[in-house]
Amino acid sequence: MKSSTRISFIAGFVVFLSLVSGVSFAAWSASSTQTATASAGAVALTTATASGASTISALGPHTYTASNQSLTKAITVRNTGTVEATVSTIAITRSGTLGGDQIAVKFWVGTNSSCAATTPVVSATLAGGTVSLSTLKMKLASTGSAILCTSTTFTGSLVSQAGKTTTATFAINSSAGTNWNATDVVAEAGRSFTQSIFQTKAPNAPTGTMCVNERSDYTVTVSWNAPAGFTTPNGGYNVYYDGSLIGNSTTTTASITGNATWADITIRAVASDGTMSVDSADIPVRPRGYEYRSGYYGIACN
Known part of the structure; x- marks a missing residue:
């Protein structure tokens, strides 16, 4: 009788441990997998082509010759990591004599490099700051790529802004989950472009x-x-x-x-x-x- 009671007690104890361990392992497994992929450097982003050519720098040099004139270029965004990532934000910095508020900028997801207009569109200016791109729902499969169409438009006065110049730099960011992010690895020079406003040479006197x-x-x-x-x-x-x-x-x-x-x-x-x-x-x-x-x-x- 004593031996039977002891065996029953041990068996119940083993079952209890198995249940507790199963719940604990499931929670640990989800966290561990995400941490392992991120810490292994699997979240990575570049705006260079496979051959290494910059795509952001195609936005300049450019000279506007009229108000409300636009320039549209396709930015290639490539996920060089091993997990799916979402393009989350773009940080804009600028310098120069032309105010960033004089240049409007729009972003949308393109189906090809021709960048036909589509929705949704994220609107901002080159004044600087971090712009959320989350509404574009731009997901990049592992080692995949997508096209971020970018349009810049001079909205100011050609007369008052003539001869002024601005140099802008983009830094596109992607995220996996809620805690792991990657920023474009292209060097700053490859993420920058210069735009200016046309200035006519003064005519000769009558x-x-x-x-x-x-x-x-x-x-x-x-x-x-x-x-x-x-x-x-x-x-x-x-x-x-x-x-x-x-x-x-x-x-x-x-x-x-x-x-x-x-x-x-x-x-x-x-x-x-x-x-x-x-x-x-x-x-x-x-x-x-x-x-x-x-x-x-x-x-x-x-």
């Missing part, structure tokens, strides 16, 4: 200025020759009266009215982006005549 008195005592007509190389389209010619802008002419003549004044009229050629030439030669004007009782009157070429 030449051959002339002045003709009109029949009215209060009107003269001034004319000039277009400067060499001043082609259309352009911004015409600004007309100045003693240094103050009084109008713009799309031709090479302008009628000036005035009364009892001495002044110099000058002309500036204006390029299509607002860039102006220096002043033309002065065109001096003076009063047309003098009356004893009322004094000087009218305007005349000097």
Whole structure:
């Protein structure tokens, strides 16, 4: 009887241990497997092609010649690890004279390098910061790749931003699970690009200025020759009266009215982006005549 009781007690004890061990092992197994793959360096990411060519740097150098002009490029994102990963964020840094808020940027998943527009789209600017790409649900199988289409658009004023430049750097990140992440291993130079705003070379000053008195005592007509190389389209010619802008002419003549004044009229050629030439030669004007009782009157070429 004593021997039988002892055996029954031991058997129950063994069953209890097996049950507890089974639950513990299952929890440990899930955690252990994830930790082992991540710690073995299986989460890895690159935006270079298989041949090592950078794809982010294709966004520059680029020069915008008009407002709301866009550039679209395909960024290849490759998972060089051994577990599935999800593209999670992109960190943007920049430097230069052109503010990052002047360049809008959009990201979407492409089916091929032509990057036809699709949804969803993540919108941001080059102003800097970390942008979440989670809504794109961009999953990369082990050793697989995908296309992250990227579009940049200059949204500012061509006149006020002319000649300014910015250099931006992207750092794309991927994640596996909740605790393991990988950042693009491409060197910074291969993840950077430069974009700038077109600046027209200032046109030459108008030449051959002339002045003709009109029949009215209060009107003269001034004319000039277009400067060499001043082609259309352009911004015409600004007309100045003693240094103050009084109008713009799309031709090479302008009628000036005035009364009892001495002044110099000058002309500036204006390029299509607002860039102006220096002043033309002065065109001096003076009063047309003098009356004893009322004094000087009218305007005349000097």
